[in-house]
Amino acid sequence: MDVSNYKDSEFLEKYKKAPLLHPFVVFPALHKALGDVKNKKVLDLGCGSGDFSHSLVERGANVIGVDVSEKWIDICKKEYANVKNLGFFVADGSNLKQLADDTFDFVVMNMVLLNVPTLDKVKKIFQEVSRVLKKSGQLIFTDLHPLALMIEKTLCESQTYLPGFSYFKDGSKFKSKVKLTDGSEIEFGDIHWTLETYTRCLSDSKMCIIRIIEPQPINEAPSFLKDYKIPEHIILVCNKH
Numbered sequence: 001m002d003v004s005n006y007k008d009s010e011f012l013e014k015y016k017k018a019p020l021l022h023p024f025v026v027f028p029a030l031h032k033a034l035g036d037v038k039n040k041k042v043l044d045l046g047c048g049s050g051d052f053s054h055s056l057v058e059r060g061a062n063v064i065g066v067d068v069s070e071k072w073i074d075i076c077k078k079e080y081a082n083v084k085n086l087g088f089f090v091a092d093g094s095n096l097k098q099l100a101d102d103t104f105d106f107v108v109m110n111m112v113l114l115n116v117p118t119l120d121k122v123k124k125i126f127q128e129v130s131r132v133l134k135k136s137g138q139l140i141f142t143d144l145h146p147l148a149l150m151i152e153k154t155l156c157e158s159q160t161y162l163p164g165f166s167y168f169k170d171g172s173k174f175k176s177k178v179k180l181t182d183g184s185e186i187e188f189g190d191i192h193w194t195l196e197t198y199t200r201c202l203s204d205s206k207m208c209i210i211r212i213i214e215p216q217p218i219n220e221a222p223s224f225l226k227d228y229k230i231p232e233h234i235i236l237v238c239n240k241h
Contacts, residue, residue: 003115004188006069016049016075017180021156021217024225026142026233027052029215030108033140033237037061040105043132045093045125046112050076050086056108057086064099066091094124099132107133109141111233113198114190119170122193123201130205130240139207139238144176145214148232149192155228170197202238211237 005011019026030052034042038060044053047065049072056063062085067073069090076088091098093112107129116122129139148154150167160175172192177185202208213235217225 002189003117003191006067006115007071009071011186012049012069012071012075014180014184014186017182017184017186018049018051019156019186020179020181020222021232022051023181024217024221025215025228026110026235027055028218029213029233029235030110030140030142031055031059033211033213033235034106034108037106041103043099043104043107043129045107045109045129046115047076047088048072048110050080050088052108052110053086053088054080054083057083061085064088064104066093066096068092094121094128096128096132101131102134103132105134105137107137107139109139111142111144113141113143113193114188116193117191119193119197122197123204126201126205126207130207133207133240135240137240139202139240140235141238142233142235143193143198144190145231145234146195148230149174151230154230154232155225156232165192167192168194170194198236207238207240209236210239213237 040061042056042061042063044065047053047067050065053063053065065088073088073090080086152159157176157178162173165172165174170193174190176188176190214231217228
């Protein structure tokens with residue numbers, strides 16, 4: 001199994017509908033964690049459709065969105081062509097050579113590391129994030145919550161574990177079906193990295209976790225999310241030191 005194919009136009013068209021938990025759980029929690037971003041420089045690494053990048057600009061930030069998928073970046077450039085303080089370009093997070101050292105106040109990565117195929121590349125992503133962050137800057141990134149990962153079916157997604165899967169085994173592969181905002185589902189091919197590995201990569205990159213957030217639905221969420229009892233996402237807020 002390979003990771004999800006972000007070169008597939010049909011897959012991207014479906015994903016553009018957005019996972020249900022993005023607008024009602026993940027994005028509000030990310031905004032709260034970021035706080036006041038007015039006049040701040042933000043890198044949205046693995047920006048995908050650009051929706052979150054645009055929401056940051058609406059709050060006054062200056063945002064660069066990068067993604068390894070040329071198709072995603074083409075979509076972003078067309079959709080947000082006339083938006084000021086928002087730019088997009090194609091880049092691999094493990095090699096951000098287009099960006100200068102000590103540039104950004106914040107780097108955001110939303111569900112990015114599940115698509116990274118090797119541990120070496122995971123390490124390089126953290127190193128590059130640290131390089132482009134200002135010394136006082138923060139990395140805020142999300143992942144599938146370990147509890148949700150190890151439960152085959154939660155409220156908004158279900159997991160299929162591939163042969164050899166173990167929580168303790170970095171690089172373990174699994175498939176995840178996720179509910180979208182229109183009620184349909186999309187299937188991702190994902191790769192699991194342990195929290196222990198993340199902490200080691202952060203430490204090696206001169207960053208550390210200062211807060212862990214287990215986001216819950218906002219009041220405006222659909223009524224069936226009142227049954228949301230298992231955290232499906234985890235947010236890690238990290239400082240560069």
